[in-house]
Amino acid sequence: MIRGWEHERSGNVKEQRELKEQTRISANLRENEKYLRTRLENCSDILIRPMRLGENHKVDCLMVYIEVAVSNMILDDSAIGKMINHFWEISPDQIQDFVQNNSLGIADVKKLADLDEAVEAMLTGDAVFFIDGYDKAMKISGKGYPSMGVMEAESEKVLRGSREGFSDSVKSNSALVRKRLRDTRLKVEEYKIGVRSHTLTQVLYMDDLVYEELLEKVKERLEEFEIDGILNSGMLEQLTEDVWYSPFPQYQTTERPDRAVQEILNGKVVILCDNSPEALILPGNFNSFMESSEDWYHRFEMASFLRMLRYLAIIMATVLPGLYLAVIRFHTQILPGTLILSFAEAREGVPFSSVVELIFLELAFELIREAGVRVPGSLGNAIGIVGGLVIGQAAVEANLVSPIVVMIVALTALGSMTVPNEEFAAAFRLVKYVFLILGGYLGIYGIVLGVYLVVGHLAGLVSFGVPYLVPFIKKERKSGREEGIWRVPLRMRKLRPLYAREEQKIRLTRKGSGS
Incomplete structure (x- = not known):
């Protein structure tokens, strides 16, 4: 039975490898164009723009992008637009040499070797550039899909504190967190969830504070299910929570970047989901739901x-x-x-x-x-x-x-x-x-x-x-101090809560002293 399973598994791997070879980008531009036009048939919002560059227009090229996400003006004014204009004046051999050696240094460009990867990159809002005779495509970052931008948090009003709130763009949201935590120990890992939606989801944590067991459990939950699409972080929450039938939420949600940063510094994990202006904070507990972000800004x-x-x-x-x-x-x-x-x-x-x-x-x-x-x-x-x-x-x-x-x-x-x-x-x-x-x-x-x-x-x-009832019940982890109803004065809040690692339990010390 084990041999049969291993044979079946090796057969699946071989089949996947063959499919991968079939979608590998060819040096023949016509083959790539044929695949793309078949794959993108009846997608009128996706533009496939052929062009001829180089001296005497001898080099065939192809640009594929979503009309709204990458406008013609962006292509004209960007570094890649200037590169294309430069291609009009040089020989085909020089174009090949330039693309292979210099393309990654002129703009936010990534080389792709698979047609499916190229289509997926285009669907995220970027442009994809093909050149005849070159067996790779270039993903060129565009302005992305339309979004509402940074707005004021509506559901968590405060009298004192930042007025910035999360937006529908996951990239903008992680940038708002990075703006407040300018430390390379803040890690941002990306996952694409949804067989059809390919929703970009980011997991944010402080590398030296978070428990590895917690982080591994979060990653396992994100990868243990398949679904057509994730349209909001609320769907992600329902699929990954421990007790699905409980009316009490096991994830804390927030629209405020400063609240998300505060919990990351406590050793928690934050999940950002594209098209959702709320961040998921985990683990969640009763006491954290009763706290407001401005509790730490008041006396x-x-x-x-x-x-x-x-x-x-x-x-x-x-x-x-x-x-x-x-x-x-x-x-x-x-x-x-x-x-x-x-x-x-x-x-x-x-x-x-x-x-x-x-x-x-x-x-x-x-x-x-x-x-x-x-x-x-x-x-x-x-x-x-x-x-x-x-x-x-x-x-x-x-x-x-x-x-x-x-x-x-x-x-x-x-x-x-x-x-x-x-x-x-x-x-x-x-x-x-x-x-x-x-x-x-x-x-x-x-x-x-x-x-x-x-x-x-x-x-x-x-x-x-x-x-869920920490700190009102006995906890296994001895390190750290989780607050209850009483808010400790800020200068006495020397220990991190129990979510952070034992070796990083000290939060606040006075300069020149060991305590």
Whole structure:
């Protein structure tokens, strides 16, 4: 059986080698052109431009490029354009000699020996240049596909810090990271994922900080699946995360280059995906989702206070509706009598049960939130504010809901909005309905059961070998110090978190001292 497998494997290698030989670039330009025109048939956006260069126009050449990605003006004004103009005046022998010896020094040019590689290079937005009598093609970098450029981060607003955000171009995004980390120990490895899309994906890490086990596991995850195309980093995240059925994200996402750099310096790995303005940071953990990038730009007292506020807000956004139902339906004795009478008076005339009433209003606010996101521009904000006020007020006046329920739902919505990461907040918005049902039908016992299930699930989550609830649970790695709710003063933050290697655990030292 093993011999049969080895024979089959050797046969596949031989077949691949034969296919490679068939697509090798020929010194005969006509053969290359025939292959390209067959391969690119009915691709009207791809231009195949034949030309004749040299003295008396004796040398046949071919330029292949995507019309929008490489304009004629770029070809005229670039170094390769000047080289082509130079070819008009020299002999064919001089052209061959110049291309073989000098082509790589005049511009961002790479020699290719395979026609499939040439087509792939052209599809990335570059131009490919063929010369008759020369068995290689030259890939010439162009301006690339149209993109929106560097923009302000929309989902992670800050009062202090950089306003730059990632764009749709993966090359621009890695350049924004390199702008902040000007160190050759910052490594950028490229992968092309997607059998048809060939989406460029980059893995960024600090060579002397990252654990090799983590890096190898990330590379294995990226190479273990085949798919037609990756259109966004969100698809990549879903395919490579440990527990795919969990509502809690195991990758941290960010639109901010400074946040990505901060995590790279902690020893984490950052993944950039072409056509996606978000970076994936891994491993992810509960505490990192509750941090904002500007926490390190403010004084530690205020940053610690804001972190505590976020933790209280996420608890309120998750438990408050279910706790309200548990109290008014099963445990009214724990509230003062005047408050109970106030609740009863507010609910007078409401035709629905308290559970249906609360679910109805929660879903109404979810509709308002979704409408505000989908409606373009400032009109979306207006719809969110006006819709909430109008629907809430109209529902109270029509005796469909009580005023206290409107207040509960509003506090819940505000609590979820304080979480810096929208994907993480969305998980708690879903869990909220579980607590609502448990509290409404089981009382306080249901709330305790819900807390037990959620904490148990979070404690069992692992992101690339790191427990999700670090630093609130015991960790295997002894080096480093991972912060919790309290933000340590910057001058006392001497150790890197546990993600960085043991030998690089020292982050901050005072000059002239050993500590």
